[in-house]
Amino acid sequence: MATKSKVIVLATQWCKACGICIEFCPHHVYGAEPQTGKVRVEHPESCSGCGLCELLCPDYVISVEEDEA
Numbered sequence: 001m002a003t004k005s006k007v008i009v010l011a012t013q014w015c016k017a018c019g020i021c022i023e024f025c026p027h028h029v030y031g032a033e034p035q036t037g038k039v040r041v042e043h044p045e046s047c048s049g050c051g052l053c054e055l056l057c058p059d060y061v062i063s064v065e066e067d068e069a
Contacts, residue, residue, distance in 0.1 A: 006049035009063040012038050021053040021062055029053070 008029070017037035022030045030053065031042040039061060053062045 005067040006047050007065050007067045008041050008044060008047060008053075009065060010039060010041065011061050011063075012040075014059045015039050015061045016059055018058065020056050020058065024056055025053055026050065 015038040017032065017039075019032065019037070021039050022032060027043070027046040027048055027050075029041060029043050029047045030039050032038065033040050047064070049064055051064050054064050
C-alpha cells in the first residue's frame, strides 16, 4: 500500500510572522520570507504530515492536506 504524500497550503495573508511553525516543525520544513518574516515552505519534501504546524498556528495559516495525485 503506497503512502499518500502531503501538500502544505498556506494562507499567508493571515500570517502575523510569529514564527511558531518555524520553531516547532520537527522536520525543518518552514522558513521566513526575508522582507516580511511571514512563513514560507522551504523543504516540502521533508514534511511527514504530522500536522504539528497546523495545530500550533494561532492564525490558521497552515493546512496539511492529502495529495490527490
